[in-house]
Amino acid sequence: MLKIKDLCAEIEGQQILKGINLEVHAGEVHAIMGPNGSGKSTLASVLAGREDYDVTAGEVEFLGKDIMDLAPEDRAREGIFLAFQYPVEIPGVSSNNFLRTAVNQIREYKGEEPLDAVHFLKLMREKMALVEIDQKLINRSLNDGFSGGEKKRNEIFQMAVLQPKLAILDETDSGLDIDAMRIVANGVNKLKSKDNATIVVTHYQRLLDYIVPDFVHVLYDGQIVKSGDKNLALELEEKGYDWIKAELSNPIS
Amino acid sequence: MNKDNQILEELTSSEYKYGFETLIENDSAPKGINEDIIRFISAKKNEPDWLLDWRLKAYRHWITLKEPKWPNVKYPEIDFQDIIYYSAPKPKKELKSLDEVDPELLETFKKLGISLEEQKRLTGVAVDAVIDSVSVKTTFKETLAELGIIFCSFSEAVHEHPELVKKYLGSVVPMTDNFYAALNSAVFSDGSFCYIPKGVRCPMELSTYFRINAAGTGQFERTLIVADEESYVSYLEGCTAPQRDENQLHAAVVEIYAETKAEVKYSTVQNWYPGDKEGKGGVYNFVTKRGLCKGYKSKISWTQVETGSAVTWKYPSCILKGDHSTGEFYSVAVTNNYQQADTGTKMIHIGKNTNSTIISKGISAGKSQNSYRGLVKVLKRAENARNFSQCDSLLMGDKCGAHTFPYIEIDNSTAKVEHEATTSKIGEDQIFYCNQRGIDTENAVALIVNGYAKEVLNKLPMEFAVEAQKLLALTLEGSVG
Numbered sequence: 071m072l073k074i075k076d077l078c079a080e081i082e083g084q085q086i087l088k089g090i091n092l093e094v095h096a097g098e099v100h101a102i103m104g105p106n107g108s109g110k111s112t113l114a115s116v117l118a119g120r121e122d123y124d125v126t127a128g129e130v131e132f133l134g135k136d137i138m139d140l141a142p143e144d145r146a147r148e149g150i151f152l153a154f155q156y157p158v159e160i161p162g163v164s165s166n167n168f169l170r171t172a173v174n175q176i177r178e179y180k181g182e183e184p185l186d187a188v189h190f191l192k193l194m195r196e197k198m199a200l201v202e203i204d205q206k207l208i209n210r211s212l213n214d215g216f217s218g219g220e221k222k223r224n225e226i227f228q229m230a231v232l233q234p235k236l237a238i239l240d241e242t243d244s245g246l247d248i249d250a251m252r253i254v255a256n257g258v259n260k261l262k263s264k265d266n267a268t269i270v271v272t273h274y275q276r277l278l279d280y281i282v283p284d285f286v287h288v289l290y291d292g293q294i295v296k297s298g299d300k301n302l303a304l305e306l307e308e309k310g311y312d313w314i315k316a317e318l319s320n321p322i323s
Numbered sequence: 324m325n326k327d328n329q330i331l332e333e334l335t336s337s338e339y340k341y342g343f344e345t346l347i348e349n350d351s352a353p354k355g356i357n358e359d360i361i362r363f364i365s366a367k368k369n370e371p372d373w374l375l376d377w378r379l380k381a382y383r384h385w386i387t388l389k390e391p392k393w394p395n396v397k398y399p400e401i402d403f404q405d406i407i408y409y410s411a412p413k414p415k416k417e418l419k420s421l422d423e424v425d426p427e428l429l430e431t432f433k434k435l436g437i438s439l440e441e442q443k444r445l446t447g448v449a450v451d452a453v454i455d456s457v458s459v460k461t462t463f464k465e466t467l468a469e470l471g472i473i474f475c476s477f478s479e480a481v482h483e484h485p486e487l488v489k490k491y492l493g494s495v496v497p498m499t500d501n502f503y504a505a506l507n508s509a510v511f512s513d514g515s516f517c518y519i520p521k522g523v524r525c526p527m528e529l530s531t532y533f534r535i536n537a538a539g540t541g542q543f544e545r546t547l548i549v550a551d552e553e554s555y556v557s558y559l560e561g562c563t564a565p566q567r568d569e570n571q572l573h574a575a576v577v578e579i580y581a582e583t584k585a586e587v588k589y590s591t592v593q594n595w596y597p598g599d600k601e602g603k604g605g606v607y608n609f610v611t612k613r614g615l616c617k618g619y620k621s622k623i624s625w626t627q628v629e630t631g632s633a634v635t636w637k638y639p640s641c642i643l644k645g646d647h648s649t650g651e652f653y654s655v656a657v658t659n660n661y662q663q664a665d666t667g668t669k670m671i672h673i674g675k676n677t678n679s680t681i682i683s684k685g686i687s688a689g690k691s692q693n694s695y696r697g698l699v700k701v702l703k704r705a706e707n708a709r710n711f712s713q714c715d716s717l718l719m720g721d722k723c724g725a726h727t728f729p730y731i732e733i734d735n736s737t738a739k740v741e742h743e744a745t746t747s748k749i750g751e752d753q754i755f756y757c758n759q760r761g762i763d764t765e766n767a768v769a770l771i772v773n774g775y776a777k778e779v780l781n782k783l784p785m786e787f788a789v790e791a792q793k794l795l796a797l798t799l800e801g802s803v804g
Contacts, residue, residue, distance in 0.1 A: 143761055154759075161774055172761045
């Protein structure tokens with residue numbers, strides 16, 4: 071589904087990604103871990119097409135298509151969803167209005183008829199139940215005055231409504247207490263299928279107790295330095311990132 | 324009269340060699356303004372002497388005034404002798420079908436969601452006889468007449484209801500009020516008159532009627548709305564469709580008079596030609612709008628969406644004279660490219676327990692300048708006056724300006740006055756967030772701006788609110804990213 075080859079990116083002349091290679095197939099969950107400043111969030115942003123970053127080398131293929139020249143909205147319409155680390159507040163705009171615009175622009179891109187109000191509401195209700203989100207939250211202005219947990223739950227709700235092929239969760243666990251994390255993880259698990267894939271970007275292992283990854287990659291200094299299964303995450307939790315750093319500086323071990 | 328005016332007077336009267344009698348046969352007055360021109364206008368309209376006298380008084384006062392320079396706007400000096408103050412409405416060239424209309428204009432109509440019938444009317448295409456608005460108009464007129472509601476052109480009112488016009492004309496905006504109000508009083512061409520009798524609730528938005536009835540607004544328009552005791556009317560003026568006009572200067576006057584327990588809701592959408600992207604051309608819109616809450620528990624509410632004009636200068640105001648009267652002002656003013664707007668309101672609390680609310684939302688884009696200017700004045704005997712003001716500014720890009728000039732004058736210690744102000748920017752973060760959900764930048768800006776202006780747009784009559792939303796988006800098209 072997603073093939074990243076030698077991806078390099080910089081911001082304001084500073085190189086952050088230094089040759090990322092990663093392949094994600096449908097039905098898989100990948101976790102990308104790493105210490106602060108290793109480039110995790112940059113990778114998520116670059117995949118989503120944020121313009122602050124300059125891609126200097128490499129290729130990204132999504133469903134057989136080179137996406138690096140696509141505008142952010144077209145990547146989204148192709149099926150890439152980014153759950154933001156810091157979801158943005160848009161005062162005066164209801165989730166309803168926001169998502170309806172999104173759903174119908176995606177449908178238009180695919181050459182489908184727009185959803186009418188009745189069908190759209192049905193979709194909303196169905197997904198609200200699925201991710202256990204309160205109607206009251208949906209009625210309020212988008213993320214406006216939401217708590218950290220509410221914002222993250224709302225991200226997962228949007229993901230449920232938009233039904234992406236590839237979901238990238240950028241530090242979705244940050245700022246969540248254990249109950250909120252469980253609800254968010256539940257939502258993600260329910261949305262998982264053999265046709266879609268998830269990339270979980272996280273600093274801590276704890277989210278991975280709830281969203282169990284098939285693969286774990288350690289990102290360090292702009293490169294994936296180690297890959298493994300879920301046990302790698304546990305090992306990291308136990309030994310800390312210094313272990314990886316030490317291993318890298320001492321290639322004999 | 325000063326020397327300059329004398330010279331002007333001489334110059335204009337020398338050009339004016341055919342004399343008054345001959346002139347009346349013409350459709351237009353020559354350029355310039357003097358007493359003969361005013362007599363000409365009045366005669367053209369077959370006006371009674373008292374109205375001519377009123378106009379002349381206004382003119383004589385006007386020549387003693389100087390153009391106000393205090394607004395935060397810049398424009399080249401206006402030569403008031405280079406303006407034609409009267410020309411009979413020319414029938415537009417009638418087109419056979421919409422195919423003959425400028426496709427760019429049609430595209431705009433489409434984006435605004437204006438119905439085909441209305442598109443035809445606005446562009447001067449012959450309307451299908453079956454759905455000709457005349458029949459609709461007659462139905463409206465009958466319904467209104469049954470209730471005793473008078474709604475007609477100002478000229479018609481002068482002839483049909485002189486006692487009402489005489490009583491209320493200038494009662495809220497005196498002819499001497501300000502430079503442009505005095506000019507308007509001297510030369511106003513036409514406008515609308517509306518009277519709602521005692522105890523009558525006008526059953527329809529006068530918008531619907533007005534939009535069908537609109538024959539193109541004039542350069543010096545005058546509107547007078549009178550709501551008698553315990554009556555109600557919702558009045559809508561303007562149009563979301565872009566209006567091009569060869570007249571650069573527009574100086575309208577709107578007066579609203581509310582008697583005891585009467586309520587008037589006045590909504591307007593102004594979309595005059597703003598000039599091109601380089602700031603050339605465009606209408607100067609210098610308007611005086613004021614409402615008088617004369618009676619106990621009367622209420623006047625202004626809602627305005629300002630997107631057009633090169634220069635806008637207006638302050639729809641409320642004089643809260645009656646005890647327990649209420650004044651409201653809800654405004655969205657958008658400026659883009661080189662547009663300039665200096666707009667706001669005045670709430671003058673005179674009666675006891677009077678209440679006013681001001682919600683102003685400015686949106687600046689391009690290289691435009693957008694100013695809010697508002698006065699809240701509480702007079703000595705206005706016990707327990709309350710005001711709440713909220714003035715928000717939204718900036719798009721970094722070449723535009725937003726300014727707030729709130730004036731508060733309180734002479735009674737029981738007054739409660741609150742003022743809130745915020746300035747925000749449409750962030751790239753917000754746009755990217757929308758993009759990431761599949762929403763393109765154009766739609767993202769529309770969403771964000773309409774969310775920001777929601778409190779005001781909600782006050783507009785339903786079908787108009789939808790058009791106004793689209794209009795905001797259209798005005799700001801291409802201003803981000």
